[in-house]
Amino acid sequence: MIPYGRQSVDQADIEAVVEVLQSDWLTQGPTIERFERAMAERCQAGYAVAVCNATAALHIACLAADLGPGDWLWTTPNTFLASANCGRYCGAGVDFVDIDPLTWNLDAEVLASKLEQAERDGKLPKVLVAVAFSGQSCDMRRIAELAERYEFTVIEDASHAAGAYYAGRPVGCGEFAAMTVFSFHPVKIITSAEGGMVMTNSAELAERLQRLRSHGMTRDPQQMTGPSHGPWYYEQTELGFNYRITDLQAALGLSQLNKLEAFIERRRTLAARYDRLLAYLPLTLPSAQPEAESSWHLYVVRLQLDQITRSHRQVFEALRAAGVGVNLHYIPVHLQPYYRDLGFSEGDFPQAERYYSEAISLPLYPLLSDEQQDYVVEQLQELVELIQPWRKVGNV
Template sequence: MIPYGRQSLDQTDIDAVVEVLQSDWLTQGPTIERFEQAMAERCQADFAVAVCNATAALHIACLAAGLGPGDRLWTSPNTFLASANCGRYCGADVDFVDIDPLTWNLDAYALEARLEQAERDGTLPKVLVAVAFSGQSCDLRKIAELAVRYNFTVIEDASHAVGASYAGRPVGCGEFAAMTVFSFHPVKIITSAEGGMVLTNRPVLAERLQRLRSHGMTRDPQQMTEPSHGPWYYQQIELGFNYRITDLQAALGLSQLSKLDDFIGRRRELAARYDQLLAYLPLTLPSSQPEAESAWHLYVVRVQAERCNLSHRQVFEGLRSAGVGVNLHYIPVHLQPYYRDLGFAEGDFPEAERYYAEAISLPLYPLLSDEQQDYVVEQLRRLTE
């Protein structure tokens, strides 16, 4: 089976982890800070805070933004559950903005219309989670302008977009979002096995993120409520979590980061080959917005069922039967039973629902060979022509 995604590891990654295993620090050690500094430098950000996974990163980013009960978080329905669940973890209400029919990202113009209505109704969001679906940022320039006008915090969920760029700058630089979240899950651009990170340029946010990932504790005398009792002393000054990453994971992530350009280059080669090889099939291929250069975490096509002899499901199952491990990203979040119980229903976000009825994620990862990709294309041709 050719998977839709997988990690790309070599001996240098293994050696980096073994070196930490043989060191004095398995967790809360110096490799974590080295990983954070390297990622911040790569993204031209001032601060990076590594955590155990991207869901934890989204959670503490929302808390650092002051999200709580009575507040509202908005995001895209075309995303993984965590982009919405992070708001619920904070006790906030969650709502969605439909997707752009071309980029399949949150539609900035639909957002503008929703914000105008929400201002009249007194229901403006406190946080917007702008998802960089498949590795391509949303229209962040317009979203940032709306954030100033309507006073909400932008968190870019760039779990798919390590190594991507927007407006000529690295995703994570902080020009258009208060915080940016990355994922290092094995199928993502680089991996630390499990892991996540929040990048920001705001010292106050960074300080709180660091505290929240480790039980709300501090050893900084400037943050304490009384003088230190001695070198052993710490204080818990708010309710935090054990969201810490280990040095083992950080070592793997740091080693992977050194290969990021190669990984992105190969993903872009494969995406360009798909564009060429699939051009004449009854499929809708991914498109790009002018200012965004994708990291190509996913290559998603949409089946034009009216031009095929087979349905979307039949094409999907036919590919699986042929040994092509396709997937579907994503089931619209508002259609999940949990969110239906909160009042959402079919028809609420029609563009995301149309997308779901047609989308298939094809295999895309650096170790995918041209021959394997040709096989994927041949199976698609067989099923759709």
């Protein structure tokens, strides 16, 4: 089976983890700070706060933005559950903004129209989670303009986008978002096995994020409410969580960071090959967001077939039966039973729903060989031809 994604771990990564295993610190040690500093430098950001996974990162980012009961968080329906659930963890209401039919990211102009109506209704969002779907940022410049006008906090969920660029700067630099979240799950651009990180340029936000990841407690005298009782003393100043990452994970992530550029280069080469090899099939291929340079976490195609609902599943299942481990990113969040119970239903976000009926994520990861990619393309071509004959209009 050729998976849709997988980690690329080499001997240097293994040795980095073993070195920590043989050290005095397995958790809450210096390797975490080294990983944070390295990511901050790579992203041109002021601060980085590492946590156990990106869901935890989204949660504490929302808390640091003071999201709570009576507030609203908006995000895209075309994302993983965590981009919306982080708002519910804080007791806030959640709503969605439909996607751009070309880039499949949150549509900034739909957002603008929805904000106008929300202002009239007195239901403006406090937080917008802008998801960099497949590794490509949204129209962050326009979103930042809207955030300034309507006074909401932008959190960029860049779980797919480590190593990506927007407007000539690294995603995570903080130019267009108050906080940016990365994921280091094994199928992401780099991995720490499990892990996440929040980037920010605000010292105040960074301090609060650090407290929230560790039970809401501090040993900093400047953050305490009273005098210290002695060298052992700490205070819990707010309700926090045990969202800490280990030094083992940080060592793996730090080692992987050394290979980030090579990983991105290979992903871009494979994406360009897909563009070329699939150009004459009845598919909608990924489109570029202006100013965005994707990290290509995913390569998603949309089928252009008759009787699309039946054919979509037929192609998906046949590819898996042929040893191609395709996936589907994502089921629209508003159609999940939990969110249906909150009042959402089919037809609420038609662009995301249509996308879902056509999309297939093809294998894409640095260790995917050209020969494996050719096999994926051949299998997809054969299946599409069986379901709907197509006319080749040029030479691949």
